[in-house]
Amino acid sequence: MKEIIESNAQEDYTKYDCHFKSFSDKTLDKYKEVGFYECYLRTLYFKNWKEGLNSIKEDNLNHLMDELHQDVNSSYYLSSIGLYRTSNMHLRSLIELSLQSIYFYQHPVELEKWESGKFVIKHDKLKDYIKEHPRFSDRETKNKISLLVEQISSKWKFFSKHIHAESLQYFQTQKESEFNQEFSDAEFGKWKKHYLETVDKINTLFALFFSDELKRFPFNIKSLIKIESE
Secondary structure, eight states: OHHHHHHHHHHHHHHHHHHHHHHHHHHHHHHHHHOSHHHHHHHHHHHHHHHHHHHTTOOTTHHHHHHHHHHHHHHHHHHTTTOHHHHHHHHHHHHHHHHHHHHHHTOHHHHHHHHTTOOOOOHHHHHHHHHTOTTSOSHHHHHHHHHHHHHHHHHHHHHHHHHHTOSGGGOGGGSHHHHHTSOOHHHHHHHHHHHHHHHHHHHHHHHHHTHHHHTTSOHHHHHHHTTTTO
């Protein structure tokens, strides 16, 4: 029995490898048609936020920034092989860790506890904390932040539906590309829309929260991450 399973496993591995390679090639063709710039640029944001903060001797968020970079990259590359549900899961993680990064930036004790699994802060409390943060004291900025946080939270709720598989429409196995084993323009377009909107809103939130720090970043870092945030 073990030998049969081993043999079947090798056959399945080859089959899935061929499928993912074929799907990836078709996604590559799509990017060659529409361009890589929009999607690939977003994979660079959080790496540059880390480098920018490090350049002004702020390194307490390094672990979080590394994982944000991993999340955005994972969403980008998993989408290239058609795993859109999993790609969306990483976007929810991106939102959660982004909001936590803002909180932990000025809460080193809680950060240390969180790193060892001894502290948890819920999504709604993070929202309220950011909305009421004294860095956003004037009414215009406060209103802008409140709207932005709610828009990000709406994305978080949408991506949560994929994690919890709240209905068939969020199943990977119910996607057209799964039925047809073919690239789908519609599914790629839907993922891309949510991906771009989510990363841009988080980048804008960071640019507002870290506005004083951002002014001190090297020009090459500052110019890249501000491209879509202004």
